[in-house]
Amino acid sequence: MRDLRKQALESHKTMSRKARSKIASGASSLAGSRTASRNGSRAPSDDGDDGYLSDETAWSTNSIDEILNGEDIHISEEQWKSELSVRIEQITNLKRSTTEGRTESFAAYAHILMARYANEEIESHARELLQSMLRSIRQEATEHEAVKALKALAATIVTLDTGDVYDDVSVELKRAIQSESVEVQVNAIHCLGLAASLGGAGEDEIRDIMTLLLEVIETDGASVDAQDNGSIVTAALENWGLLATDLDDVQEETEAAIEAFVDQLESSDASVQIAAGENIALLYEKSFTAQEEGEEIEQGPLDEDHPEYIKGGEQLVQRYQVYRNRDKLLATLDELATVSSRRISKKDRKTLHSSFTDVRNSVEKPFRGPGYSTAIDQETGRVYGGGRMKIRINKNLELRIDKWWKLLRLTALRRALQGGFAYHYEHNDMVSSALPFSVGK
Secondary structure: OEOOOOOOOOOEOOOOHHHHHHHHOOOOOOOOOOEOOOOOOOEOOOOOOOOEOOHHHHOOOOOHHHHHHOOOOOOOHHHHHHHHHHHHHHHHOOOOOOHHHHHHHHHHHHHHHHHOOOHHHHHOOHHHHHHHHHHHHHHOOOHHHHHHHHHHHHHHHHHOOOOOHHHHHHHHHHHHOOOOOHHHHHHHHHHHHHHHHHOOOOHHHHHHHHHHHHHHHHOOOHHHOOOOOHHHHHHHHHHHHHHHOOOOOOHHHHHHHHHHHHHHOOOOOHHHHHHHHHHHHHHHHHOEEEOOOOOOOOOOOOOOOOOOOOOOOOOEEEOOOOOOOHHHHHHHHHHHHOOOOOOOOHHHHHHHHHHHHHHHHHHHOOOOOOOEOOOEOOOOOOEOOOEOOEEEEEOOEEEEOOOHHHHHHHHHHHHHHHHHHHHHHHHOHHHHHHOOOEEOO
16 A cells, blocks of 8 residues: 555554453543554555555554454443543543543543544533643643643544634644644644634635645744754645635635745655645646636647547636646656655655656646546556545445545545544544545445
Protein backbone atom coordinates (compact mmCIF):
# COMPACT_ATOMS: atom_id res chain seq x y z
CA MET A 1 0.00 0.00 0.00
CA ARG A 2 1.18 3.47 -0.81
CA ASP A 3 1.38 6.17 1.84
CA LEU A 4 -1.12 9.03 1.76
CA ARG A 5 1.39 11.18 3.57
CA LYS A 6 3.40 10.95 6.75
CA GLN A 7 0.95 11.13 9.60
CA ALA A 8 1.14 10.16 13.25
CA LEU A 9 -2.11 8.41 14.13
CA GLU A 10 -2.81 6.95 17.53
CA SER A 11 -3.37 3.27 18.09
CA HIS A 12 -3.47 1.00 21.11
CA LYS A 13 -0.74 -1.48 21.94
CA THR A 14 -1.78 -5.08 22.26
CA MET A 15 -3.53 -5.55 25.58
CA SER A 16 -3.48 -8.62 27.80
CA ARG A 17 -6.52 -10.88 27.98
CA LYS A 18 -6.98 -9.81 31.60
CA ALA A 19 -7.00 -6.14 30.65
CA ARG A 20 -9.46 -6.76 27.84
CA SER A 21 -11.79 -8.66 30.14
CA LYS A 22 -11.78 -5.70 32.50
CA ILE A 23 -12.81 -3.46 29.62
CA ALA A 24 -15.59 -5.87 28.71
CA SER A 25 -17.01 -5.65 32.20
CA GLY A 26 -16.82 -1.86 32.17
CA ALA A 27 -14.46 -1.82 35.14
CA SER A 28 -11.42 -0.33 33.50
CA SER A 29 -10.39 2.39 31.10
CA LEU A 30 -10.68 2.05 27.35
CA ALA A 31 -7.44 3.97 27.20
CA GLY A 32 -5.34 1.58 29.21
CA SER A 33 -2.40 1.53 26.87
CA ARG A 34 0.08 4.03 25.58
CA THR A 35 -0.25 5.15 21.99
CA ALA A 36 1.97 4.36 19.04
CA SER A 37 2.48 6.09 15.72
CA ARG A 38 1.39 4.60 12.42
CA ASN A 39 1.48 5.90 8.87
CA GLY A 40 -1.65 6.18 6.78
CA SER A 41 -2.11 4.37 3.50
CA ARG A 42 -2.92 6.37 0.44
CA ALA A 43 -3.71 4.32 -2.60
CA PRO A 44 -3.61 0.88 -4.13
CA SER A 45 -0.29 -0.64 -5.02
CA ASP A 46 0.79 -1.31 -8.55
CA ASP A 47 0.91 -5.09 -8.17
CA GLY A 48 -2.66 -6.13 -8.67
CA ASP A 49 -4.30 -4.54 -5.64
CA ASP A 50 -8.07 -4.16 -5.97
CA GLY A 51 -7.90 -0.48 -5.08
CA TYR A 52 -9.54 -0.52 -1.66
CA LEU A 53 -8.15 1.58 1.16
CA SER A 54 -8.36 -0.34 4.41
CA ASP A 55 -9.36 1.26 7.70
CA GLU A 56 -7.85 -1.67 9.57
CA THR A 57 -4.43 -1.80 7.94
CA ALA A 58 -4.07 1.81 6.88
CA TRP A 59 -5.04 3.78 9.92
CA SER A 60 -4.93 1.95 13.21
CA THR A 61 -4.37 -1.79 13.35
CA ASN A 62 -5.00 -1.92 17.08
CA SER A 63 -7.65 0.77 17.11
CA ILE A 64 -10.42 1.12 19.66
CA ASP A 65 -12.74 -0.16 16.93
CA GLU A 66 -10.98 -3.52 17.13
CA ILE A 67 -10.93 -3.45 20.92
CA LEU A 68 -14.70 -2.99 20.97
CA ASN A 69 -15.30 -5.59 18.27
CA GLY A 70 -12.48 -8.08 18.90
CA GLU A 71 -13.04 -11.80 18.57
CA ASP A 72 -12.50 -12.57 22.22
CA ILE A 73 -14.31 -9.63 23.80
CA HIS A 74 -17.88 -8.47 23.39
CA ILE A 75 -19.06 -5.10 24.64
CA SER A 76 -22.76 -4.44 24.49
CA GLU A 77 -24.29 -1.09 23.64
CA GLU A 78 -25.25 -0.75 27.29
CA GLN A 79 -21.66 -1.29 28.40
CA TRP A 80 -19.99 1.28 26.14
CA LYS A 81 -22.70 3.80 26.92
CA SER A 82 -22.13 3.20 30.63
CA GLU A 83 -18.38 3.65 30.19
CA LEU A 84 -18.95 6.84 28.21
CA SER A 85 -21.27 8.18 30.92
CA VAL A 86 -18.54 7.62 33.51
CA ARG A 87 -16.00 9.44 31.36
CA ILE A 88 -18.35 12.36 30.75
CA GLU A 89 -18.86 12.68 34.51
CA GLN A 90 -15.10 12.61 35.12
CA ILE A 91 -14.42 15.22 32.44
CA THR A 92 -17.13 17.65 33.51
CA ASN A 93 -16.60 17.30 37.28
CA LEU A 94 -13.24 18.94 37.94
CA LYS A 95 -13.44 19.34 41.72
CA ARG A 96 -11.30 16.33 42.49
CA SER A 97 -9.65 15.78 39.14
CA THR A 98 -5.92 15.40 38.58
CA THR A 99 -3.85 15.99 35.46
CA GLU A 100 -3.30 12.25 35.10
CA GLY A 101 -6.99 11.50 35.62
CA ARG A 102 -8.15 14.12 33.11
CA THR A 103 -5.66 12.89 30.53
CA GLU A 104 -6.90 9.31 30.88
CA SER A 105 -10.54 10.37 30.75
CA PHE A 106 -10.02 12.48 27.61
CA ALA A 107 -8.30 9.56 25.90
CA ALA A 108 -10.99 7.02 26.80
CA TYR A 109 -13.80 9.42 25.88
CA ALA A 110 -12.20 10.19 22.49
CA HIS A 111 -11.67 6.51 21.68
CA ILE A 112 -15.32 5.68 22.40
CA LEU A 113 -16.47 8.56 20.19
CA MET A 114 -14.18 7.36 17.40
CA ALA A 115 -15.62 3.86 17.52
CA ARG A 116 -19.29 4.64 18.14
CA TYR A 117 -21.65 7.40 17.09
CA ALA A 118 -22.64 8.94 20.42
CA ASN A 119 -24.41 12.16 19.50
CA GLU A 120 -27.39 11.48 21.78
CA GLU A 121 -25.14 10.57 24.68
CA ILE A 122 -23.03 13.75 24.60
CA GLU A 123 -25.40 16.38 23.19
CA SER A 124 -26.97 17.33 26.53
CA HIS A 125 -23.49 17.64 28.08
CA ALA A 126 -21.90 19.44 25.15
CA ARG A 127 -21.36 22.81 26.81
CA GLU A 128 -19.77 21.35 29.94
CA LEU A 129 -17.60 18.98 27.88
CA LEU A 130 -16.36 21.78 25.65
CA GLN A 131 -15.63 24.02 28.62
CA SER A 132 -13.56 21.32 30.31
CA MET A 133 -11.61 20.49 27.14
CA LEU A 134 -10.92 24.14 26.42
CA ARG A 135 -9.78 24.69 30.01
CA SER A 136 -7.21 21.89 29.69
CA ILE A 137 -6.07 23.25 26.34
CA ARG A 138 -5.74 26.77 27.70
CA GLN A 139 -3.97 25.87 30.95
CA GLU A 140 -1.75 23.24 29.29
CA ALA A 141 -0.73 21.80 32.66
CA THR A 142 1.11 19.15 30.69
CA GLU A 143 1.59 18.69 26.97
CA HIS A 144 0.02 15.25 27.17
CA GLU A 145 -3.18 16.53 28.78
CA ALA A 146 -3.56 19.35 26.25
CA VAL A 147 -3.01 16.99 23.30
CA LYS A 148 -5.55 14.46 24.63
CA ALA A 149 -8.03 17.29 25.19
CA LEU A 150 -7.53 18.42 21.59
CA LYS A 151 -8.09 14.89 20.28
CA ALA A 152 -11.21 14.60 22.43
CA LEU A 153 -12.39 17.94 21.06
CA ALA A 154 -11.82 16.79 17.46
CA ALA A 155 -13.91 13.67 18.05
CA THR A 156 -16.60 15.81 19.69
CA ILE A 157 -16.72 18.20 16.72
CA VAL A 158 -17.27 15.30 14.31
CA THR A 159 -19.97 13.85 16.58
CA LEU A 160 -21.99 16.96 17.44
CA ASP A 161 -24.38 18.32 14.84
CA THR A 162 -25.31 21.62 16.45
CA GLY A 163 -23.81 23.85 13.76
CA ASP A 164 -22.34 26.33 16.25
CA VAL A 165 -19.29 24.58 17.74
CA TYR A 166 -16.89 26.87 15.88
CA ASP A 167 -18.02 29.95 17.81
CA ASP A 168 -17.41 28.15 21.10
CA VAL A 169 -13.91 26.88 20.36
CA SER A 170 -12.24 29.11 17.77
CA VAL A 171 -10.65 31.69 20.09
CA GLU A 172 -8.98 29.07 22.28
CA LEU A 173 -7.79 27.02 19.31
CA LYS A 174 -6.22 30.05 17.64
CA ARG A 175 -4.41 30.76 20.89
CA ALA A 176 -3.25 27.14 21.15
CA ILE A 177 -1.62 27.40 17.72
CA GLN A 178 0.88 29.72 19.43
CA SER A 179 1.76 27.10 22.09
CA GLU A 180 5.38 26.32 22.89
CA SER A 181 4.59 22.64 22.26
CA VAL A 182 4.78 21.55 18.62
CA GLU A 183 2.42 18.65 19.24
CA VAL A 184 -0.16 21.00 20.76
CA GLN A 185 0.24 23.38 17.82
CA VAL A 186 -0.24 20.62 15.24
CA ASN A 187 -3.34 19.24 16.95
CA ALA A 188 -4.76 22.74 17.42
CA ILE A 189 -4.38 23.44 13.69
CA HIS A 190 -6.15 20.19 12.80
CA CYS A 191 -8.88 20.90 15.35
CA LEU A 192 -9.41 24.45 14.08
CA GLY A 193 -9.73 23.18 10.52
CA LEU A 194 -12.36 20.63 11.55
CA ALA A 195 -14.26 23.17 13.64
CA ALA A 196 -14.39 25.66 10.78
CA SER A 197 -15.33 23.05 8.19
CA LEU A 198 -17.93 21.14 10.22
CA GLY A 199 -18.79 23.44 13.11
CA GLY A 200 -20.61 26.33 11.48
CA ALA A 201 -17.95 28.89 10.54
CA GLY A 202 -19.09 31.43 7.98
CA GLU A 203 -17.35 31.92 4.66
CA ASP A 204 -15.55 35.05 5.87
CA GLU A 205 -14.22 33.18 8.91
CA ILE A 206 -13.05 30.31 6.72
CA ARG A 207 -11.15 32.72 4.48
CA ASP A 208 -9.60 34.40 7.53
CA ILE A 209 -8.33 31.05 8.84
CA MET A 210 -6.94 30.20 5.41
CA THR A 211 -5.03 33.50 5.52
CA LEU A 212 -3.66 32.61 8.96
CA LEU A 213 -2.58 29.17 7.73
CA LEU A 214 -1.04 30.62 4.59
CA GLU A 215 1.15 32.86 6.75
CA VAL A 216 2.40 29.75 8.57
CA ILE A 217 3.17 28.13 5.19
CA GLU A 218 4.87 31.19 3.69
CA THR A 219 7.10 31.68 6.75
CA ASP A 220 7.94 27.97 7.16
CA GLY A 221 6.32 28.06 10.60
CA ALA A 222 8.06 31.22 11.83
CA SER A 223 4.75 33.07 12.23
CA VAL A 224 3.91 30.70 15.10
CA ASP A 225 7.47 30.51 16.46
CA ALA A 226 8.10 27.11 14.87
CA GLN A 227 10.67 27.97 12.20
CA ASP A 228 11.34 25.17 9.70
CA ASN A 229 9.14 22.68 11.53
CA GLY A 230 7.80 20.29 8.91
CA SER A 231 4.91 18.94 10.97
CA ILE A 232 3.57 22.47 11.59
CA VAL A 233 3.80 23.43 7.91
CA THR A 234 2.23 20.13 6.84
CA ALA A 235 -0.72 20.65 9.20
CA ALA A 236 -1.20 24.19 7.87
CA LEU A 237 -1.13 22.95 4.26
CA GLU A 238 -3.55 20.12 4.94
CA ASN A 239 -6.08 22.35 6.67
CA TRP A 240 -5.76 25.14 4.11
CA GLY A 241 -6.73 22.53 1.53
CA LEU A 242 -9.57 21.20 3.68
CA LEU A 243 -11.09 24.65 4.05
CA ALA A 244 -10.67 25.36 0.35
CA THR A 245 -13.01 22.44 -0.35
CA ASP A 246 -15.77 24.36 1.43
CA LEU A 247 -15.54 27.37 -0.92
CA ASP A 248 -17.14 27.47 -4.36
CA ASP A 249 -14.82 30.14 -5.72
CA VAL A 250 -11.17 30.15 -4.67
CA GLN A 251 -9.72 32.29 -7.45
CA GLU A 252 -8.50 35.00 -5.06
CA GLU A 253 -7.16 32.42 -2.61
CA THR A 254 -5.39 30.66 -5.47
CA GLU A 255 -3.63 33.84 -6.54
CA ALA A 256 -2.47 34.44 -2.97
CA ALA A 257 -1.33 30.88 -2.22
CA ILE A 258 -0.06 29.16 -5.36
CA GLU A 259 3.47 30.61 -5.18
CA ALA A 260 3.83 29.44 -1.58
CA PHE A 261 2.68 25.94 -2.49
CA VAL A 262 5.08 25.74 -5.43
CA ASP A 263 7.90 26.94 -3.17
CA GLN A 264 7.10 24.18 -0.66
CA LEU A 265 7.66 21.57 -3.36
CA GLU A 266 11.34 22.29 -2.70
CA SER A 267 11.03 21.40 0.99
CA SER A 268 13.34 18.77 2.44
CA ASP A 269 10.32 17.23 4.21
CA ALA A 270 8.36 14.73 2.09
CA SER A 271 5.17 15.36 4.08
CA VAL A 272 5.33 19.08 3.31
CA GLN A 273 5.97 18.38 -0.38
CA ILE A 274 3.04 15.99 -0.67
CA ALA A 275 0.61 18.28 1.15
CA ALA A 276 1.67 21.20 -1.07
CA GLY A 277 1.30 19.03 -4.17
CA GLU A 278 -2.19 17.91 -3.23
CA ASN A 279 -3.24 21.52 -2.66
CA ILE A 280 -1.90 22.43 -6.10
CA ALA A 281 -3.89 19.59 -7.66
CA LEU A 282 -6.99 20.76 -5.78
CA LEU A 283 -6.59 24.30 -7.09
CA TYR A 284 -6.35 23.06 -10.68
CA GLU A 285 -9.41 20.89 -10.10
CA LYS A 286 -11.39 23.85 -8.72
CA SER A 287 -10.37 26.14 -11.58
CA PHE A 288 -12.65 24.08 -13.82
CA THR A 289 -16.42 24.18 -13.42
CA ALA A 290 -19.27 22.66 -15.38
CA GLN A 291 -20.44 24.39 -18.53
CA GLU A 292 -23.54 26.41 -17.71
CA GLU A 293 -26.78 26.09 -19.59
CA GLY A 294 -26.67 28.23 -22.72
CA GLU A 295 -22.96 28.99 -22.29
CA GLU A 296 -20.98 28.88 -25.52
CA ILE A 297 -17.38 27.72 -25.42
CA GLU A 298 -14.87 27.02 -28.14
CA GLN A 299 -13.73 23.69 -26.76
CA GLY A 300 -13.54 22.06 -23.36
CA PRO A 301 -10.83 19.71 -22.13
CA LEU A 302 -12.69 16.70 -23.59
CA ASP A 303 -14.25 16.08 -26.98
CA GLU A 304 -15.81 13.01 -28.56
CA ASP A 305 -12.50 11.88 -30.04
CA HIS A 306 -10.75 11.92 -26.69
CA PRO A 307 -10.18 8.38 -25.29
CA GLU A 308 -11.52 9.49 -21.90
CA TYR A 309 -14.66 11.14 -23.26
CA ILE A 310 -17.81 9.88 -21.55
CA LYS A 311 -21.00 10.42 -23.52
CA GLY A 312 -23.43 12.52 -21.55
CA GLY A 313 -20.75 13.55 -19.06
CA GLU A 314 -20.56 17.16 -17.96
CA GLN A 315 -18.39 19.51 -20.01
CA LEU A 316 -15.81 21.35 -17.93
CA VAL A 317 -14.62 24.89 -18.55
CA GLN A 318 -11.46 26.50 -17.15
CA ARG A 319 -12.42 29.75 -15.45
CA TYR A 320 -8.97 31.18 -14.64
CA GLN A 321 -5.27 30.43 -14.78
CA VAL A 322 -3.91 28.73 -11.67
CA TYR A 323 -0.17 29.28 -12.17
CA ARG A 324 1.63 31.54 -14.60
CA ASN A 325 4.41 29.06 -15.42
CA ARG A 326 2.63 25.74 -15.84
CA ASP A 327 5.43 24.16 -17.91
CA LYS A 328 7.97 24.81 -15.16
CA LEU A 329 5.57 23.41 -12.59
CA LEU A 330 5.06 20.25 -14.65
CA ALA A 331 8.82 19.81 -14.90
CA THR A 332 9.13 20.08 -11.10
CA LEU A 333 6.34 17.55 -10.63
CA ASP A 334 8.04 15.21 -13.09
CA GLU A 335 11.20 15.36 -11.02
CA LEU A 336 9.34 14.58 -7.82
CA ALA A 337 7.50 11.70 -9.48
CA THR A 338 10.83 10.13 -10.46
CA VAL A 339 13.16 11.33 -7.69
CA SER A 340 15.95 8.85 -7.03
CA SER A 341 18.28 10.64 -4.61
CA ARG A 342 19.80 8.38 -1.99
CA ARG A 343 19.47 11.19 0.51
CA ILE A 344 15.76 10.38 0.55
CA SER A 345 14.64 7.18 2.26
CA LYS A 346 13.28 4.38 0.09
CA LYS A 347 9.88 4.75 1.74
CA ASP A 348 9.75 8.51 1.11
CA ARG A 349 10.84 8.01 -2.50
CA LYS A 350 7.99 5.56 -3.07
CA THR A 351 5.52 7.95 -1.45
CA LEU A 352 6.75 10.88 -3.53
CA HIS A 353 6.60 8.85 -6.74
CA SER A 354 3.02 7.70 -6.23
CA SER A 355 1.76 11.05 -4.94
CA PHE A 356 3.34 13.24 -7.58
CA THR A 357 2.39 10.98 -10.45
CA ASP A 358 -1.21 11.73 -9.49
CA VAL A 359 -0.57 15.43 -8.87
CA ARG A 360 1.16 15.82 -12.21
CA ASN A 361 -1.69 14.06 -14.02
CA SER A 362 -4.19 16.44 -12.45
CA VAL A 363 -2.18 19.57 -13.26
CA GLU A 364 -1.93 18.46 -16.86
CA LYS A 365 -5.54 17.23 -17.04
CA PRO A 366 -7.55 18.69 -14.13
CA PHE A 367 -10.56 16.45 -14.79
CA ARG A 368 -8.44 13.56 -13.50
CA GLY A 369 -8.58 12.99 -9.78
CA PRO A 370 -6.18 11.14 -7.45
CA GLY A 371 -5.37 7.57 -8.39
CA TYR A 372 -6.75 8.03 -11.89
CA SER A 373 -6.58 4.82 -13.87
CA THR A 374 -5.05 4.88 -17.32
CA ALA A 375 -5.43 1.12 -17.81
CA ILE A 376 -6.63 0.08 -21.26
CA ASP A 377 -9.58 -2.20 -21.89
CA GLN A 378 -7.97 -4.91 -24.03
CA GLU A 379 -11.21 -5.63 -25.91
CA THR A 380 -12.25 -2.10 -26.80
CA GLY A 381 -8.90 -0.31 -26.61
CA ARG A 382 -10.50 2.45 -24.55
CA VAL A 383 -9.18 3.90 -21.29
CA TYR A 384 -11.19 2.67 -18.32
CA GLY A 385 -11.16 6.15 -16.80
CA GLY A 386 -12.00 7.13 -13.26
CA GLY A 387 -10.23 6.94 -9.93
CA ARG A 388 -9.07 3.65 -8.44
CA MET A 389 -9.18 4.85 -4.84
CA LYS A 390 -12.11 3.46 -2.92
CA ILE A 391 -13.07 2.46 0.62
CA ARG A 392 -15.37 -0.42 1.38
CA ILE A 393 -17.92 0.75 3.94
CA ASN A 394 -20.00 -2.44 3.94
CA LYS A 395 -20.86 -5.17 1.45
CA ASN A 396 -23.22 -2.88 -0.47
CA LEU A 397 -21.50 0.45 -0.10
CA GLU A 398 -18.18 1.81 -1.26
CA LEU A 399 -16.75 5.30 -1.18
CA ARG A 400 -14.88 6.34 -4.30
CA ILE A 401 -12.19 8.96 -3.91
CA ASP A 402 -12.12 10.28 -7.46
CA LYS A 403 -11.68 13.99 -6.69
CA TRP A 404 -9.01 15.87 -4.77
CA TRP A 405 -11.60 17.62 -2.62
CA LYS A 406 -12.84 14.20 -1.52
CA LEU A 407 -9.34 13.04 -0.64
CA LEU A 408 -8.63 16.12 1.50
CA ARG A 409 -11.91 15.75 3.40
CA LEU A 410 -11.35 12.02 3.83
CA THR A 411 -7.89 12.65 5.27
CA ALA A 412 -9.24 15.09 7.87
CA LEU A 413 -12.11 12.81 8.91
CA ARG A 414 -9.94 9.72 9.19
CA ARG A 415 -7.41 11.63 11.23
CA ALA A 416 -10.16 12.50 13.72
CA LEU A 417 -11.93 9.12 13.69
CA GLN A 418 -9.08 6.71 12.90
CA GLY A 419 -10.40 3.14 12.58
CA GLY A 420 -13.96 4.26 13.31
CA PHE A 421 -14.37 6.11 10.02
CA ALA A 422 -16.40 3.40 8.26
CA TYR A 423 -18.74 3.03 11.26
CA HIS A 424 -19.32 6.78 11.37
CA TYR A 425 -19.89 6.88 7.63
CA GLU A 426 -22.83 4.52 8.11
CA HIS A 427 -24.31 6.18 11.19
CA ASN A 428 -23.13 9.81 11.31
CA ASP A 429 -24.87 12.09 8.82
CA MET A 430 -22.20 14.78 9.26
CA VAL A 431 -19.56 12.39 7.96
CA SER A 432 -21.57 10.85 5.12
CA SER A 433 -22.84 14.23 3.91
CA ALA A 434 -19.23 15.44 3.56
CA LEU A 435 -18.45 12.66 1.07
CA PRO A 436 -20.82 11.22 -1.55
CA PHE A 437 -20.94 7.47 -2.07
CA SER A 438 -21.54 4.97 -4.84
CA VAL A 439 -23.26 1.62 -4.44
CA GLY A 440 -21.05 -1.36 -5.09
CA LYS A 441 -22.12 -3.89 -7.71
